[in-house]
Amino acid sequence: MDTRRALLSALESGPVSGPSLADELGVSRAAVWKAVEALREEGFAVESGDDGYVAPADPAYCAAGIEFGLDAPYAVEYHEDLPSTNDRARALAAERGADVAVVADAQTGGRGRLEREWVAPSGGVWVSVLTRPAVSPARAPLFTLAGAVAVADACREVGVDATIKWPNDVLVGDSDGGDGGNGRDGGNGRDGGNGRDGGNDEGRADPVDRGGRKLAGILTEMEGEADRVSWLVVGIGVNANLDPETLPAGATSLRAERGGDVDRRRFLARLLERYADLTADPDAILPSWRERTSTLGRRVRVETPGGTVVGRAVDVEPPGALVVETDDGRRRIHAGDCEHLRDAG
Ligand code: BT5
Numbered sequence: 001m002d003t004r005r006a007l008l009s010a011l012e013s014g015p016v017s018g019p020s021l022a023d024e025l026g027v028s029r030a031a032v033w034k035a036v037e038a039l040r041e042e043g044f045a046v047e048s049g050d051d052g053y054v055a056p057a058d059p060a061y062c063a064a065g066i067e068f069g070l071d072a073p074y075a076v077e078y079h080e081d082l083p084s085t086n087d088r089a090r091a092l093a094a095e096r097g098a099d100v101a102v103v104a105d106a107q108t109g110g111r112g113r114l115e116r117e118w119v120a121p122s123g124g125v126w127v128s129v130l131t132r133p134a135v136s137p138a139r140a141p142l143f144t145l146a147g148a149v150a151v152a153d154a155c156r157e158v159g160v161d162a163t164i165k166w167p168n169d170v171l172v173g174d175s176d177g178g179d180g181g182n183g184r185d186g187g188n189g190r191d192g193g194n195g196r197d198g199g200n201d202e203g204r205a206d207p208v209d210r211g212g213r214k215l216a217g218i219l220t221e222m223e224g225e226a227d228r229v230s231w232l233v234v235g236i237g238v239n240a241n242l243d244p245e246t247l248p249a250g251a252t253s254l255r256a257e258r259g260g261d262v263d264r265r266r267f268l269a270r271l272l273e274r275y276a277d278l279t280a281d282p283d284a285i286l287p288s289w290r291e292r293t294s295t296l297g298r299r300v301r302v303e304t305p306g307g308t309v310v311g312r313a314v315d316v317e318p319p320g321a322l323v324v325e326t327d328d329g330r331r332r333i334h335a336g337d338c339e340h341l342r343d344a345g
Contacts (some may be wrong), residue, residue, distance in 0.1 A: 002062075003027055003035040008044075014068055015051035039064045042078070066103065070269050074101040074129060078168045083109035085136075086219055086235040089128035093223070093231035099273075102128045103280035105336075113168070113219055113260045123242045125137070125268050129233040129275060135282065137224030140232055141284050141320030141334070144168050144220040145289045147234045150274035152292045154267055155238070160257045162215055163294035166313065166322045166338050170238075174212030174256050174294040174340065186250065212340075213252035215239055235270070240264055286316060293308055297342055300324060304336035313338075 007027050008303035010016045022029045036046050036053055044064035045056040063078035070076070082088050082104040084209065089102045104126045110118030120126050133143070146163045155162035155170065160171045195270050219235040239253035241261040247253065248266070254262050290296060295313045302309045312325035322333045 002017055002037060003031050003068075006327055007032065007035045008064055008068055008224075009052065011046070011055040015049055015054050016107045017052035018120035020052075022088060030291055040286075044068065059265060060146055061268075063103070066101075066268055066272075070272060072269075072272040074099050074276070076100075077102045079104045081106040081108060083107065083234075084222060085126050086111060086233055087206070089130040089233040089235070090221065090231075093130055093233065094213065097130055098132045098231070100130045103268065109325030111216060111219060111235075112256075117161050118217065118219070118237055118309075119247055120237060121246055123240060123243060123255075124253075125236070125238040125240045125271070127237075127265055127268060127271070128233050129272070130207055130231060130278070132231050132234050133229055133282075133341055136227045137229055139282065139319045140220065140222050140224070140317070142285050143234050143279060144287045145316075145320050146275055146278040146282075147218045147236050148216075149278055149285065149288045149292055150271050151218070151236060151238055153252065153274050154271040155215065157270055158254060158258060158262045158267060160215070160254055162292075163212070163214070164289065164292050165333075165340065166293065166295040166316065167320060168218040168220075170216035170218075171294065172215050179328065208239070214250055215252050215254070216258070219259070220308060234275070234309070240267065252329065262265075286318060286320075290316060295322070295338060295340065299341040301335050301341055302336040305344050309333060311337075312339075 003025060007021065010021055018029055018032045020119040022032045039046050042064050043060040043062035047054045047056065055068065059068050066076045077100055084107055085102040085104050092100055105124050106122040107120035109159040110120035110126065110147065112118045121321050143165055146260060148168055148170055151170045152162045153162055158170060162172055163174050165171050165174065168206060181244050222232040223230045239247060241255050241264065242253040244256050246253050278288065298313050298314065301315045311324040313322055313323050315323040315333065317323055324331045324333060
């Protein structure tokens with residue numbers, strides 16, 4: 001372990017004496033001091049007390065702040081702004097990097113699927129996780145679903161009742177369609193200021209009513225060899241401490257839904273921990289995803305590369321294909337844009 005990491009993990013359990021840490025690690029005291037200074041420069045405000053170095057009470061949203069106490073096997077690379085965290089993660093992949101979470105406070109060239117624009121101002125959670133999982137490329141879609149589950153769980157932990165729309169959107173307020181369990185009143189009403197009355201719906205009736213307000217999106221990119229993923233980047237964007245007015249129509253944010261900001265450091269740590277847990281056991285991903293989706297049981301319209309499919313979504317099958325019951329029989333859809341429809345009558 002390098003001195004920085006050792007220092008960070010030692011700080012988790014209380015004050016750290018510089019000389020004893022130096023002895024423990026077999027490095028010079030100057031090396032420990034340099035590591036302390038480097039953390040401070042990153043924004044992690046290590047204090048000096050009588051018993052040695054002490055972690056800040058409320059660490060900032062920075063690399064060391066996010067890594068501090070993180071129970072997930074990723075190094076964090078933090079940037080104030082980047083064109084796209086996915087682009088940076090891909091560059092790291094080209095340099096043989098692995099197990100890195102690239103985080104930016106703002107993105108100037110955020111990307112959605114199919115080269116769509118992703119609006120990513122300062123205040124959101126924009127992260128791309130680079131891993132090299134020992135799975136076949138065909139199983140890669142599972143990791144997108146794991147990202148969506150991780151986001152939904154992290155959102156629920158801060159009081160926002162988020163559901164997943166196949167394959168990669170995390171929504172709030174997706175009530176139509178008779179699934180009954182995740183409606184506008186579905187437990188995210190803490191402050192009473194969200195949803196229809198939240199002041200962010202005006203002029204957006206269409207996307208808002210059609211399938212909920214979009215809180216987060218996921219963009220997965222990978223390179224595969226014959227039967228093994230070479231690298232995989234799961235890029236996750238969550239509208240955290242943002243005003244919906246600054247986002248595209250139909251979007252919402254954690255701030256708007258819960259009526260207050262979240263601690264992005266803790267939120268992101270939970271998200272990364274969930275993602276790490278889920279991807280450590282890929283067989284458990286689909287069952288978790290099914291529990292959190294609002295797509296199954298709904299009538300859907302899916303724009304696929306091979307045309308439009310309309311019918312009822314009945315299941316998701318490995319590695320993430322949507323099964324739609326249409327008038328002409330069952331269709332398995334591997335990729336596409338899915339819209340939730342109102343039930344006729
Ligand atoms: C997505 O694409 O939903 C994937 C978004 C992935 C963003 C993350 S942020 C970290 C990482 N770095 C990147 O550069 N990207 C990833 P898609 O399903 O194609 O949806 C894109 C559409 O969502 C756009 O065409 C807009 O209509 C809408 N949109 C754009 N920005 C949004 C936002 N901040 N919130 C909600 N909707 C947005």
